[in-house]
Amino acid sequence: MANIQDVAKAAGVSTASVTRYLAGQRIRSEEAVRRAIEELGYRPSLVARSLKSGRHQSIGVIVPDISNPFFAALVKGIEREVRPHGLQVILGNSDEDAEREEALVRELAQRTDGLIMAPLSENDEIPDLLAQAGHPLVFVDRETSSGPDVDRVLVDNTAGIRQAVDHLVGLGHTRIATISGRVDSTPGRMRHEAFLAAMAGHGIDVDPTLVRRGDFREESGRLHMADLWRLPQRPTAVVVANNLMTAGALVALGALGVRVPDELSVVGFDDLPLATLLDPPLTVVSRPDVEEGAAAARLLVERLHADEHVPTAHVTLPVELLVRGSTGPVPKGSPA
């Protein structure tokens, strides 16, 4: 691979002139340099540029699970927002693994100008280190609890769960179960607490056996749903804290031959691509996923372009309950 010295030599100028040409400045031997670059197939080394300038013209995005359609949509929103600014998006997938997440943070912090991340756990410390080091950081969907104040974009998890519970209670349900996500993560904790609060708000005592702690993965939805159905006193409705666990719960229910919503009402959090085509169509708490990513990207870009200090921003986006076919009245003969 040709370097800037080769080009300078071929064009009969100094490397400084080549740099100037590259930067779009006017130089006398423009044509010669252009030809030399062309003939040698020269491409400036991004690594050398980064070392020299400390900038990378790219941002990093770290998500816990890229195969979750929600995070895929988030990434879409980020890319859409960031592209016009000439920044590359480099994606890291921690695969729900704390060690891998840490490695990615360290790697991308050094190779990008800023980071958008959904940390695995609120106890994560790495992001705080980054922020302290002055590396631009925006939390999206999740945040950490300790450390400095950081830009973040969340959705109104509490309102979403409350709407779901209100809807079920309105249909006459009282034995409502929940399958929570990781309670050490922001959405897991908030949705879990919101469920308990909403039930209390309706004056309903929650049977502890109906409160299950999952981990956001499909398998945990499957297992907990099967468990719930094995209970002597079954629930008449269930609120599942994310899309993947909802999918798992539906698989379990399908295998058990449970009729939804006749025997059990199901509400998921986060829409699924084919939610309307399921049998029955799934009632879910839906949120503006692409927009969530875009909002986070806007905060980061703003911070990258700012000369002076930018105050920390906290954005909360609204959610919406989409009532479809998977929720219905309490089955007859159930203990009301």
Added chain:
Amino acid sequence: MANIQDVAKAAGVSTASVTRYLAGQRIRSEEAVRRAIEELGYRPSLVARSLKSGRHQSIGVIVPDISNPFFAALVKGIEREVRPHGLQVILGNSDEDAEREEALVRELAQRTDGLIMAPLSENDEIPDLLAQAGHPLVFVDRETSSGPDVDRVLVDNTAGIRQAVDHLVGLGHTRIATISGRVDSTPGRMRHEAFLAAMAGHGIDVDPTLVRRGDFREESGRLHMADLWRLPQRPTAVVVANNLMTAGALVALGALGVRVPDELSVVGFDDLPLATLLDPPLTVVSRPDVEEGAAAARLLVERLHADEHVPTAHVTLPVELLVRGSTGPVPKGSPA
């Protein structure tokens, strides 16, 4: 951020000794260096290392659409395979955009040790340039037609489509439609040609109005399906060339109130996460997606570790027709 000089100074040694310590070699002042690193919070600059060594300890993966579950699974397989080798995976999403793909290739080629990519089009030239420059490259799912011979991992698209057509013909269908993917891409072209060949193999003349060219996106599945249903002579079955377009086709059919498989049989290519929970469960050509990624990763890692020339490998993985509920006999009264 502290650099190696700061550490050397603090420990009272030369930078060379710090480097040696970092590389795990035995040095006399080990303890002093350890403490200096600890106290200064020193982290070696990856960028400087890359510039010096020309290696990056990471690989790049470029896919056309990360929100397609197939590519998400592919990435999973790659990460699983590559992690034990201490390599980071950096993901690029071209979002079906040729310009963006080119930018990603150029960027990642300079910042990674090797690339796994599913090129948008068989006419793409960038990958060839890379390969000529000696940058390790593996094609997965798709390849380019010109340029040097490159490692690749594909699936047996032809056999998959043939099985789908055989299955439908076995059920008595002859008016079989297809919605193809981008025919300038490997899987698009192969599945398209395989469809025509399989039909010819059964001695069936294909009505040209039943052959639609989509672009692998959901919307194109929706549009083409709606178009097909508007035809005076409707098909009795349809083979859709990928998962997203199948989802779109199902949405269109749902909106039109078409009963599957009573009025129309549907076969998709690529399984969908919830395919078994759809109404009816979807018949698909399924393939080992995670394994496809892993196979590509193995080829790349092998090439990265090899001292000498490694002959090019071409891997083709088998596919499997999963017959579920969306295919059935020809509707009565249809022109056989």
Added chain:
DNA sequence: GTGAAAGCGCTAACAG
């Protein structure tokens, strides 16, 4: 406008 030269942070060859 232009070129010489220093330096971003690291590693490796070399001499001790």
Added chain:
DNA sequence: CTGTTAGCGCTTTCAC
């Protein structure tokens, strides 16, 4: 085993 030094490829003073 250790330190000195050159150099990866680029940008940016600085003096002309």
